[in-house]
Amino acid sequence: MKDDIARRHSIPPHARPYAALAVLGAGSWGTALAATLAKSGTDVRLWGRDADLIDAIRKTRENSRHLAGVPLPAELRATNDLHEALRGAEAALIVVPSTSVRSVARKIATMAPAGIPIAVCAKGIEAETGLLMTQVAEEELGQHPVGVISGPTFAREMALGHPTAATVAFPFAFSDRLNPAESPAVRLALSLSAPTFRAYVSDDLVGVEIGGAVKNVIAIACGLMTGAGHGENTRAALITRGLDELKLLAEALGGRRETVTGLSGTGDLTLTCSSPTSRNMSLGYQLGQGTPRADCFAGRPVVVEGEVNARSVTDLARRVGVHLPICETVRSILHDGAEPVAAFTALWSRPIEAEPRALDLSFDHPAQALPDHMG
Structure with a gap:
């Protein structure tokens, strides 16, 4: 019966979440996303530039600078080594201010495993070029599928487990429409989904x-x-x-x-x-x-x-x-x-x-x- 309903509504019942993700950016939003992913069973590595902040997260299981008082799951691994964060990742999230998206995308272009999808979680338009954040990332990342995660998400509330929803958008190629279960948008939405987090899927990046x-x-x-x-x-x-x-x-x-x-x-x-x-x-x-x-x-x-x-x-x-x-x-x-x-x-x-x-x-x-x- 469930399979019949899934087929009628084009819901792939066998879709698989990503097993390992890199979250690049240890601010409040990056930390909240990493905590949500870890709670849902994903092998997640949180990367930040500041070695002192990362060391404190490891020792205290808290990001006292950006999410003070919010306990982080023991499964969340934090590192200030970009290579380590990306090693073995099946997908990556860029969660830095919009002005840093280009520089981070450029850094990871030669480090990220070949062809893995990259989702940009910054909101803005690049001042010098007028490009959207996914367009900025695409210029630097070459053959990686690039998408975006966005929605009404205060980081602290999300990290504390208040019910939250957001949209995961990636381009849907012909192959994605034939087999949506393997599309980056669906697989990343499943990775993020938890009892208190609900992800929706879109193909409208703009x-x-x-x-x-x-x-x-x-x-x-x-x-x-x-x-x-x-x-x-x-x-x-x-x-x-x-x-x-x-x-x-x-x-x-x-x-x-x-x-x-x-x-x-x-x-x-x-x-x-x-x-x-x-x-x-x-x-x-x-x-x-x-x-x-x-x-x-x-x-x-x-x-x-x-x-x-x-x-x-x-x-x-x-x-x-x-x-x-x-x-x-x-x-x-x-x-x-x-x-x-x-x-x-x-x-x-x-x-x-x-x-x-x-x-x-x-x-x-x-x-x-x-x-x-x-x-």
């Missing part, structure tokens, strides 16, 4: 990646307005219209709207825009309260992906002829010296448009500026 990159910029916008004292109406409007910006850019680049309304789009956007746990929203919140950028996060050098992406996302959108008003507003504040109240007043008083784009119209807003209480 849609998945655009969701992950643009939502960070929208989250900064939500933080800015919340920090300035505005409430839930404002945030709901930014999330909803921000989702439209995700759809517009994804479609312009060949992605699907359906993907953007899934976990890697709507799901991640909602999470990141709704909690100060998000570094992107937290940065916006502090700036909205008037904190100078240098003093945000108590002066610590915290990587905020949306800060970089505000420029790279809008550069890419301009290149393909798509206007993203919220992302442009965030860019103007972070990188062009715009004053936040004036920038958001201009955003809210743009010409009035129809919400369904099929109803093509635009007419002037009755006021050039909103009342003073906007700030």
Whole structure:
């Protein structure tokens, strides 16, 4: 009976997870992924550059720098030797900031076992080239299949076992469609799946990646307005219209709207825009309260992906002829010296448009500026 149901729904009942994986990047997200994989029975090696951090993880079974107080499974092996991490791996995950994806991919190109799939778990667009993270990795990795893992995943909650879901996307070749059980997306999704983690499979890399990159910029916008004292109406409007910006850019680049309304789009956007746990929203919140950028996060050098992406996302959108008003507003504040109240007043008083784009119209807003209480 189960086999009949599986065949009707094209679910391969004999699909095999990968037995051994390398997780490259010992930050909070890399550590959480490695812990989830280890708990599901995978032979997983976690690699990090910092020898002191790796040594501490080995000794204490905790990543006190990035996931303090979260116990790590004994089965998780940590190393600062890249060769050791990749030796015998059947697949690898690159889990570093977007600005480091190219350098890590270049390093592992000659070390990784031939032909193993590589999944990028960073969210962003390369500033210099306008390439998505998987495209960056593909340029460096040659013959390796390259995919992406993305979704609404706060690392700490995932590592603590709160039910979490994400999308695993790889291109589906003709052979993958004939035999999906052997496709990298299905096998990696099975590797990640655990009682508290659920993975979905996609073949739309563009849609998945655009969701992950643009939502960070929208989250900064939500933080800015919340920090300035505005409430839930404002945030709901930014999330909803921000989702439209995700759809517009994804479609312009060949992605699907359906993907953007899934976990890697709507799901991640909602999470990141709704909690100060998000570094992107937290940065916006502090700036909205008037904190100078240098003093945000108590002066610590915290990587905020949306800060970089505000420029790279809008550069890419301009290149393909798509206007993203919220992302442009965030860019103007972070990188062009715009004053936040004036920038958001201009955003809210743009010409009035129809919400369904099929109803093509635009007419002037009755006021050039909103009342003073906007700030």
